[in-house]
Amino acid sequence: MFELYLLIILLFITITIAISSLKIGISPMPSSKKVAMEILALAKNSTKNEIIDLGSGFGSLAIFLAINIPHKKVLAYEVSFFPYIISKVLKTILRVKNLEIYKKDFLKEDLKNSLLVCYLFPKGMQNLEDKLFDETINTEIISSTFAFRHIKFRKKIEVKDIYRTPIYFYKT
């Protein structure tokens, strides 16, 4: 009987995540280890003291960055409920002190003077680009997979994986 309840709960969580992904435009799929390593190398060279993961999913990238750059504060924003809850649980279990996770739409938050990290989708990149144009915010941005349409990147890296995943580095 316990197995049946567990199965129903897991099914409910999976369906809820799928519906929410359809509404948002992207699933909480985490960045791969190779991509995370490249983002870490770029983030270590950043002059900013605060890193913000824009759409942190299950929190794996934000936790990885916070653990490996312990002297910087990491903020993570996620709108999808269950990925957010799972990331909070992981943060607590792993006792990551320099990471704060919020269930918020990053488009409504203050992103000034920070290093922004994202793995979004074309519409999400367009919304972020509009926000960066509207506000003078002095940021650095690392974007996995997707580029901005108008802001020119300062650096582009190709990850040595089967997709040759591009990572773009910007300054605004």
Ligand SMILES: C[S@@+](CC[C@H](N)C(=O)[O-])C[C@H]1O[C@@H](n2cnc3c(N)ncnc32)[C@H](O)[C@@H]1O
């Ligand atoms: C592909 S996942 C990336 C997860 C993590 N950043 C990583 O690289 O491992 C993208 C996440 O962005 C979230 N997202 C998309 N738009 C958002 C918004 N405006 N505010 C907060 N989260 C958002 C989605 O719910 C999804 O979980």
